[in-house]
Amino acid sequence: MDTVLILLHVEKDAGLAKSALEALGAAKDVAEAGGADLAVGLVGESLQVAANLIAGRRASRLLGVEGAEFGHSRYGSDIAAAEAVCRAVNPTMVIAPATSRWNRVVAGLAHRLGGRADTHVTDLVAAKGGVTISRWYYRQRMEAVLQRTQRPWVIVLETGCHAPWTGDIGTVKIELITATLTGAAKRTTVTGVKAPASGQQTIRPDAELLFVAGAGWTKKQSDGQAHAPEAESLIRGFLQLTHASLGSSKSLVDLSKDGQAVLTLMTHLNQIGQTGSTPRHLKGLSTCCHGEEPHAVGWRFISERRAVNLDPNCGWARGKTDVLYVADAFEVMRKVNALLAAKPAR
Numbered sequence: 001m002d003t004v005l006i007l008l009h010v011e012k013d014a015g016l017a018k019s020a021l022e023a024l025g026a027a028k029d030v031a032e033a034g035g036a037d038l039a040v041g042l043v044g045e046s047l048q049v050a051a052n053l054i055a056g057r058r059a060s061r062l063l064g065v066e067g068a069e070f071g072h073s074r075y076g077s078d079i080a081a082a083e084a085v086c087r088a089v090n091p092t093m094v095i096a097p098a099t100s101r102w103n104r105v106v107a108g109l110a111h112r113l114g115g116r117a118d119t120h121v122t123d124l125v126a127a128k129g130g131v132t133i134s135r136w137y138y139r140q141r142m143e144a145v146l147q148r149t150q151r152p153w154v155i156v157l158e159t160g161c162h163a164p165w166t167g168d169i170g171t172v173k174i175e176l177i178t179a180t181l182t183g184a185a186k187r188t189t190v191t192g193v194k195a196p197a198s199g200q201q202t203i204r205p206d207a208e209l210l211f212v213a214g215a216g217w218t219k220k221q222s223d224g225q226a227h228a229p230e231a232e233s234l235i236r237g238f239l240q241l242t243h244a245s246l247g248s249s250k251s252l253v254d255l256s257k258d259g260q261a262v263l264t265l266m267t268h269l270n271q272i273g274q275t276g277s278t279p280r281h282l283k284g285l286s287t288c289c290h291g292e293e294p295h296a297v298g299w300r301f302i303s304e305r306r307a308v309n310l311d312p313n314c315g316w317a318r319g320k321t322d323v324l325y326v327a328d329a330f331e332v333m334r335k336v337n338a339l340l341a342a343k344p345a346r
């Protein structure tokens, strides 16, 4: 019988990220549809809290590699842990969430196991003919649906592509596996993590809404003046009120290097599009952005799109958005923020 192994790493708070539960949900569906065994492999400093969170899953085995050496992301120790779990389970398929931690090691893992790896997988379907995956190519313009004959097949599932697993919390026993770390595996020392304080964090992959700001926010307005400070305060206010994720057009993030008026809360990491990112959010609101094809291509996975632009002939008007408000985004966002602020807290 086939065995599907779901490989998860534990977060700093000892729990599991949403992406881990999404990958677990996908692995469970694939195993059930194909009549395969499901094994869960955990890696982290301490596994019990995470294991208890998924006590309600129906898996034939729950095993893991535990210890301080496995508490942080490091190629040498992560691949040793993943390999130890895989050798103990001998799976035909390994499914992992697309975290930066697993994305780094899966190719090496597949090589060590004599299998194959596919990253950036957006759909997993188990049917009679076997498992089929979907993956996008050429900056999300072409979708490929493919199968592989090589085993084990290591599949890394993108976030936001499957409903997260939900089930009972309980107390479970973990089968602990030893992963031997050579000196080379520990050569890199992790000294800490540098990240923006959570209040300043503008990229929020789990947010329901993506708010995109374009270069129009910094352009001269009807009074002949640019109003970058007001633009920044309107955008910041909206983000604080809604906890939306902040995206940008390329033109806006490029302005800083041209020495023009800029929005200080924006970096190249916010850029959405062909040469930017392709985030997944339920809804998207674009403001002061023209909606040109290289930008709109990054909206591929946004389910419901709206845009505010002064120009009725902007790119959004050509079928790229569900609703286009032909309006001044300064006026619209001033009003929206006032309405949101007046709303009783939920």
Ligand SMILES: Cc1cc2nc3c(=O)[nH]c(=O)nc-3n(C[C@H](O)[C@H](O)[C@H](O)COP(=O)(O)OP(=O)(O)OC[C@H]3O[C@@H](n4cnc5c(N)ncnc54)[C@H](O)[C@@H]3O)c2cc1C
Residues within 6 Å of the ligand: 213, 214, 215, 216, 217, 219, 221, 248, 249, 250, 251, 252, 271, 272, 273, 274, 275, 276, 277, 287, 288, 289, 290, 291, 292, 293, 294, 295, 298, 308, 309, 310, 311, 314, 327, 328, 329, 330
């Ligand atoms: C190979 C290649 C790759 C690219 N990759 C990307 C990419 O990944 N991401 C990306 O974003 N771009 C990308 N681009 C650039 C892209 O083609 C556009 O140039 C860019 O997206 C335009 O940004 P913008 O809409 O913010 O600015 P603009 O084109 O300057 O548009 C500003 C808009 O703001 C509107 N506006 C102004 N004031 C107001 C107001 N008060 N209220 C409402 N609307 C207002 C104007 O009507 C205008 O439509 C790429 C280009 C190439 C050639």
